[in-house]
Amino acid sequence: MKLSSKTFKDGSLIPGRCGFCVQAPRGHVRLSQNLNPHLAWSGAPAGTRSFVLTVIDADAPTKPDDVNQEGREVPADLPRAEFVHWLMVDIPADVTEIAEGSGSNGVTVKGKSAPSGPAGARQGVNDYTGWFAGDAGMAGTYLGYDGPCPPWNDARVHHYTFTIHATDLDQAKVKGAYTLAELRKALDGHVLASASIRGRYNLNARMRVK
Template sequence: MNKSGRVVPADLPRIEFAHWLMIDIDAGVRKLAEGACGSGIVARGKQHPPGPVGSRQGINDYTHWFADDVDMAGDYYGYDGPCPPWNDSIVHHYGFHVYALKLTRLDLPARFNLADLRRAIAGHVLAQAVCVGTYSMRAAG
């Protein structure tokens, strides 16, 4: 990734990467202001990112991505946005998933990841929606 003179091939298998996990959002919350839950990646991760009253945020996949980097390793809570490799040959797709649950609070520890979240909501989803955006670091053309 990100090596001069190399391009990430379009047929390289891709992985799911969680950029943000937020739970226990009050049903009355209708929107989040731009930047309200943090902006930019913070070395070693954001420890207490802001969010709607009562909400909690889990660790995103930058936690594992930077695990072996002495300067960046840490628990990455909150939103850390799109940052595809600048030498990737494809446009990346980012899905924002929202779930309406039968529960008002999930039984999860303070440090939870996407797998934990999926297990906790299983059997409790009333409705769901997804909005997909695209992004690339490569110039068009």
């Protein structure tokens, strides 16, 4: 299989319009357009019944102590963990493309309750659900795509892996606001082929990233 995007090239920077936040002229960051990137895939094997999409940042800090703190920086060598940005199951087998901005266009405070997507597809929770849990103004269930917003003082550039899985499932055995852990369990033994591309994103003004 092959996965590609008109929005960004594999290994390149994800454009700011696809971020949850961008660098601000004053201060540190501001909300962005939060457009989902364009994605297109081909070469699914015979027997494919549906596709599953995941978007995961593998560079999320494991300790919050220095995150977005004035006069401090998140060390590059700090152990990292996954942060989920998009989960989608039951994408019909005849769908091979998602247009930029078709699933997310703007930041929805408290999260999108019914994100748009291919007919029949179901979208899971992303990790902004947990990130904003203690914020009265932003707390909610964040479904579908929400773009990059790494700490503005992180010394490490974040990498976002977009993966499309061809499966033999008519419907994935997940319910409601499902999580990545639940999805991985449901996919065990049902993935026929996969393809990935990776983009980078940075909000640390001290770092000049190209």
